[in-house]
Amino acid sequence: MAELEGWLEWAVPEHGFRWAHEAPDDPATARATMDFVYGRDCDVRPPWLIAPPHGERHPTRTTLPFKEAPELHRRFAGLPLTKDAILAFANEFGSLVGGNLVVTVVDQEMPTFHPAESLGFWQWAIQDMRDAVHLWDLLRGDGGGEPNVDGLREVIRWEGDRVEHFPAGSSLRLNHTQTIQAQKFAGEAALEAALGKSSPGPVSHLERTAAEARAKLAETLSRAGRVHLGQRIIAGLQSNGPSPALWAHWRTTKDVVGPARLRLLQFFNEELAGKIDVQLVLDSGGSLRTRLVPKDLLTGMWLMFFFEVTGKTKLRRCPICRTWFDVTRSPKKTFCDSHGAGCRQKASRMRKKARALLAQGKSPDQVAQELGFDPDLVRFLLTSGHG
Numbered sequence: 358m359a360e361l362e363g364w365l366e367w368a369v370p371e372h373g374f375r376w377a378h379e380a381p382d383d384p385a386t387a388r389a390t391m392d393f394v395y396g397r398d399c400d401v402r403p404p405w406l407i408a409p410p411h412g413e414r415h416p417t418r419t420t421l422p423f424k425e426a427p428e429l430h431r432r433f434a435g436l437p438l439t440k441d442a443i444l445a446f447a448n449e450f451g452s453l454v455g456g457n458l459v460v461t462v463v464d465q466e467m468p469t470f471h472p473a474e475s476l477g478f479w480q481w482a483i484q485d486m487r488d489a490v491h492l493w494d495l496l497r498g499d500g501g502g503e504p505n506v507d508g509l510r511e512v513i514r515w516e517g518d519r520v521e522h523f524p525a526g527s528s529l530r531l532n533h534t535q536t537i538q539a540q541k542f543a544g545e546a547a548l549e550a551a552l553g554k555s556s557p558g559p560v561s562h563l564e565r566t567a568a569e570a571r572a573k574l575a576e577t578l579s580r581a582g583r584v585h586l587g588q589r590i591i592a593g594l595q596s597n598g599p600s601p602a603l604w605a606h607w608r609t610t611k612d613v614v615g616p617a618r619l620r621l622l623q624f625f626n627e628e629l630a631g632k633i634d635v636q637l638v639l640d641s642g643g644s645l646r647t648r649l650v651p652k653d654l655l656t657g658m659w660l661m662f663f664f665e666v667t668g669k670t671k672l673r674r675c676p677i678c679r680t681w682f683d684v685t686r687s688p689k690k691t692f693c694d695s696h697g698a699g700c701r702q703k704a705s706r707m708r709k710k711a712r713a714l715l716a717q718g719k720s721p722d723q724v725a726q727e728l729g730f731d732p733d734l735v736r737f738l739l740t741s742g743h744g
């Protein structure tokens with residue numbers, strides 16, 4: 358049986374990316390216009406993250422994300438939605454799709470044409486990955502045990518005969534419902550007035566209420582650090598979701614685990630559809646290997662996440678610095694290498710302090726409070742390590 362691997366060679370410009378805008382207020386941002394859009398359904402609004410221009414030789418380095426960073430989807434999901442964080446990520450790992458826009462920069466004598474991706478496109482991609490990863494973390498539960506049903510009830514909701522994914526949680530859900538209702542009332546009143554069934558008087562008032570509700574929703578959304586609500590009907594009576602028997606069981610028990618699994622597979626099936634090639638290659642020893650080759654970095658990160666969910670790769674989070682790292686080949690490894698041996702040494706120092714306080718008769722919770730450590734971390738330290 359040929360061994361299976363993910364494979365992507367992704368070029369990153371040596372001189373990096375930069376931000377461009379139509380009318381920059383920041384002198385470091387190039388002035389640009391958008392010329393062309395590849396594909397559809399992407400946010401084309403500025404600012405744009407631009408690569409070095411087409412038609413000139415610009416040095417690139419090739420990265421192998423599946424080899425070098427099999428946990429990259431976790432880092433991507435945790436990326437702040439800011440221009441600085443996105444620029445730093447792109448300069449390290451490259452663009453998401455190789456540019457889905459062409460942008461002309463006019464700040465030099467000759468205009469230059471650049472492959473580009475909008476800030477909104479990046480933010481939506483991060484938000485989607487974050488919502489999917491969060492769903493998976495709730496499904497696998499803390500420490501890989503049972504699903505976290507209380508957590509799932511926050512984001513999986515039954516509404517009559519349908520079940521929805523609402524990753525923004527209950528408070529935003531209320532805002533969202535109010536906005537929809539206000540818009541519906543305003544729309545109905547406008548229609549009645551247009552048909553001459555009522556006077557146009559109340560319409561402007563209702564429209565103002567709807568606009569206020571929309572503004573409030575946008576404000577709550579940004580305060581929650583989100584770019585979109587991400588709500589989605591997972592399955593309903595007419596949908597081709599689960600089998601009728603399974604659906605009936607879900608509906609009677611108001612199950613949240615089954616629908617969450619269905620939502621997770623919807624993420625994968627949509628993100629990966631038509632974007633991966635299968636190749637057979639010879640490895641250095643002459644044996645056959647099967648390669649799954651995603652068309653771009655974004656698809657590659659969804660494939661990495663797919664490998665995590667299906668158990669092909671094993672990832673762990675460093676208890677000290679919270680960095681994700683790959684433990685597929687070294688399942689006993691507890692601490693990351695991102696800081697050399699730093700996290701292991703830090704844990705050892707923290708463990709000594711915790712044990713000293715424990716020896717004075719303090720409880721683990723008191724120890725945590727006194728040292729300013731997370732209680733879970735203290736429990737971990739006290740049950741791990743030698744001597």
Ligand SMILES: [Zn+2]
Binds near residue numbers: 677679680695
């Ligand atoms: Zn660490």
